[in-house]
Amino acid sequence: MVVVIGSGVIGLTSAYYLLQEGHEVTVVARDMPTRVGEPDHDWPGEWASPWGGAMFHPDPRAQGDERDIQRETFRLWWELYHADPFTGLGFRLTRDFYDETSYPGSESREKDSENRMWAREFPQFRWLQDHEIPARAKQKTFGGHVTHGVEYLSASVNPWVYLKWLRTFLERRGVKFIQSEVSSIAQAVEIAGDHSRLVVNASGVGAKHMEPVQDAAVKAVRGQTLWVKTSYDGPMCSRTGKYYTYVIPRPQSGGIIIGGISQPGNFSKVVDDEVNREIVTKVDTICPDMIANARATLFEKGDGPLPVTSEFEGLPVIKKIIGFRPGRDGGYRIEKETIAGGFTVIHAYGFEGQGYIYSGGIGQRVAWLAATKASL
Numbered sequence: 489m490v491v492v493i494g495s496g497v498i499g500l501t502s503a504y505y506l507l508q509e510g511h512e513v514t515v516v517a518r519d520m521p522t523r524v525g526e527p528d529h530d531w532p533g534e535w536a537s538p539w540g541g542a543m544f545h546p547d548p549r550a551q552g553d554e555r556d557i558q559r560e561t562f563r564l565w566w567e568l569y570h571a572d573p574f575t576g577l578g579f580r581l582t583r584d585f586y587d588e589t590s591y592p593g594s595e596s597r598e599k600d601s602e603n604r605m606w607a608r609e610f611p612q613f614r615w616l617q618d619h620e621i622p623a624r625a626k627q628k629t630f631g632g633h634v635t636h637g638v639e640y641l642s643a644s645v646n647p648w649v650y651l652k653w654l655r656t657f658l659e660r661r662g663v664k665f666i667q668s669e670v671s672s673i674a675q676a677v678e679i680a681g682d683h684s685r686l687v688v689n690a691s692g693v694g695a696k697h698m699e700p701v702q703d704a705a706v707k708a709v710r711g712q713t714l715w716v717k718t719s720y721d722g723p724m725c726s727r728t729g730k731y732y733t734y735v736i737p738r739p740q741s742g743g744i745i746i747g748g749i750s751q752p753g754n755f756s757k758v759v760d761d762e763v764n765r766e767i768v769t770k771v772d773t774i775c776p777d778m779i780a781n782a783r784a785t786l787f788e789k790g791d792g793p794l795p796v797t798s799e800f801e802g803l804p805v806i807k808k809i810i811g812f813r814p815g816r817d818g819g820y821r822i823e824k825e826t827i828a829g830g831f832t833v834i835h836a837y838g839f840e841g842q843g844y845i846y847s848g849g850i851g852q853r854v855a856w857l858a859a860t861k862a863s864l
């Protein structure tokens with residue numbers, strides 16, 4: 489048996505791969521998604537996964553195995569999406585914009601093309617023509633200076649649907665879920681009634697206090713997004729760098745998530761509308777059509793599948809979201825170790841703003857590590 493601590497996207501996807509390899513799996517977590525068919529609620533708690541955007545943006549900084557990890561997620565999502573229309577996954581043409589602040593080599597298309605542009609591997613990849621870059625994004629006086637952009641087919645996920653789908657999929661195939669907060673690896677094993685002593689630590693920010701892990705490098709990184717009602721069906725968009733921002737469609741439920749804020753050390757659970765104004769301004773530079781479409785959408789409070797709760801900067805807002813990404817100084821941890829008490833622990837945490845993109849490849853590696861005596 490394998491005990492997985494954590495029921496966020498990393499814990500659930502790890503359980504998925506472990507199950508494929510024939511393991512008996514028990515998930516122990518303080519916070520967990522409800523099941524398909526159960527009413528939604530505002531899933532409280534200190535976990536990240538329900539509050540993710542979440543888009544698949546092939547990280548231009550990724551090299552070697554990091555790319556393989558992301559490739560596996562893309563493959564998994566493609567497979568799940570085509571096998572079941574109710575996963576909460578969706579594929580859409582995507583436009584990424586780059587400016588001189590994005591990363592070394594991003595200051596021009598020529599340098600980038602010989603640099604890190606591995607999005608070239610994605611279906612329907614092409615460089616954007618100059619006229620396809622919105623005029624205001626090109627102006628240096630307004631939010632920097634977009635030098636070039638690319639288009640390709642990528643994915644987004646509706647966490648509220650996908651997490652429920654994953655839990656239900658796993659439970660129907662025998663994975664046990666136990667809702668409990670634990671202070672140590674040993675306590676999780678005891679609660680699961682397990683004797684194999686193989687544990688996956690996918691506790692996100694929880695790894696900071698989990699005995700004996702107590703990883704001081706773990707930190708929460710605050711984000712804020714707006715879930716906006718709109719019938720915009722153009723490309724998903726993102727901009728990398730100092731003016732980081734994104735426009736992410738919500739498959740299955742509709743609406744668009746806009747965001748692009750990273751605030752390490754800020755633990756406020758109160759919505760900051762100044763930050764939201766900044767998000768709207770940034771999005772308006774790279775995706776003015778989306779903002780115009782949403783502003784033209786009738787503002788109407790009330791019930792329905794996507795009830796609008798407020799108006800903000802002329803946009804009908806379904807929800808103002810705050811989330812805390814599980815960050816880690818030095819980057820994420822995927823590693824196997826033996827700890828006191830004879831437990832073998834596979835650590836899988838610290839994915840900050842990329843937990844969804846990494847989930848498939850990390851789940852796959854967790855299963856590899858569970859199957860072998862070797863480390864990665």
Ligand SMILES: Cc1cc2nc3c(=O)[nH]c(=O)nc-3n(C[C@H](O)[C@H](O)[C@H](O)COP(=O)(O)OP(=O)(O)OC[C@H]3O[C@@H](n4cnc5c(N)ncnc54)[C@H](O)[C@@H]3O)c2cc1C
Binds near residue numbers: 538543
């Ligand atoms: C605003 C925002 C936008 C984002 N956009 C994207 C995006 O576009 N693409 C992308 O890939 N990622 C995105 N992310 C990041 C992504 O959401 C996270 O990286 C991912 O959800 C982390 O998943 P996780 O399973 O590691 O952690 P979590 O979801 O935090 O799950 C941790 C689990 O561990 C459990 N746990 C913790 N401590 C204990 C304990 N003591 N006892 C028992 N259980 C415990 C929790 O209850 C929970 O079940 C975004 C995040 C935010 C906030």
